[in-house]
Amino acid sequence: MIGEPTATSEESTTKKKVKRMLSVNLKLCKGHKACEVACAVEHSSSKDPLRAASEEPPPVTRIVVKTTEKGHVPIFCRQCAKAPCVEVCPTNAIYQTEDGVKRVKEMKCIGCWSCTIVCPFGAIQIDWERGIIAKCDLCPDRLSKGLPTACEEACPEKAIRLR
Numbered sequence: 001m002i003g004e005p006t007a008t009s010e011e012s013t014t015k016k017k018v019k020r021m022l023s024v025n026l027k028l029c030k031g032h033k034a035c036e037v038a039c040a041v042e043h044s045s046s047k048d049p050l051r052a053a054s055e056e057p058p059p060v061t062r063i064v065v066k067t068t069e070k071g072h073v074p075i076f077c078r079q080c081a082k083a084p085c086v087e088v089c090p091t092n093a094i095y096q097t098e099d100g101v102k103r104v105k106e107m108k109c110i111g112c113w114s115c116t117i118v119c120p121f122g123a124i125q126i127d128w129e130r131g132i133i134a135k136c137d138l139c140p141d142r143l144s145k146g147l148p149t150a151c152e153e154a155c156p157e158k159a160i161r162l163r
Contacts, residue, residue, distance in 0.1 A: 020101055020138055021163050022149065024074050028159035029065070031072035036061045038154030042139055057129030062136040063151050064125065074160065076151070077102060077123045077136035085115035085124060085135070094135070103137045106130075138162065 037049070044052035044059035052059050063076040083102050085094050093108035094115055109132035116124045116133065125134045139149040143162075147153070152160045 020099055021079055022076055023161050023163050025159045026071060026073065028157040029072045029074060030157055031065050031067050032156055033065050034154040034156060035063050035074060035151035035160060036065060038150040039063045042150035060125055060127045060134040062125060062134050075121060075123050078121055084118040088114045088118050101138050102135065104133060104135060106132050109133055
């Protein structure tokens with residue numbers, strides 16, 4: 001999309017050299033927030049839209065659409081090549097997979113919020129109910145089945161793409 005404004009996660013260099021990143025065409029994003037809902041449902045216990053709304057604790061979205069006077073901007077983890085969140089985590093709860101995706105081992109998170117402070121994109125969410133963080137993990141369950149990420153599939157404008 002040459003000439004189109006985009007927000008893209010950084011490429012990671014790994015042994016496998018697999019690139020996984022979300023890309024957003026900001027001209028197409030209309031701020032519907034369907035991506036937010038789909039993400040929360042995907043990360044819910046039930047993975048069911050009707051049941052997820054009443055789960056305790058409630059599921060936390062890993063993508064947040066911010067509205068500005070210039071338009072809508074989905075905020076999500078950019079999967080930084082040299083991720084400050086990974087470097088600052090005192091318990092190694094945030095780790096990098098072989099293909100460069102940054103994920104969270106929830107049981108190791110102590111809720112210090114250091115990662116939320118150092119993330120240059122403000123992409124790490126706080127799960128206040130459970131006292132841990134939540135960040136985009138590129139929907140590993142879906143990708144392993146050959147499905148698109150939840151946010152990509154839910155966007156009615158097709159503004160979000162996994163590349």
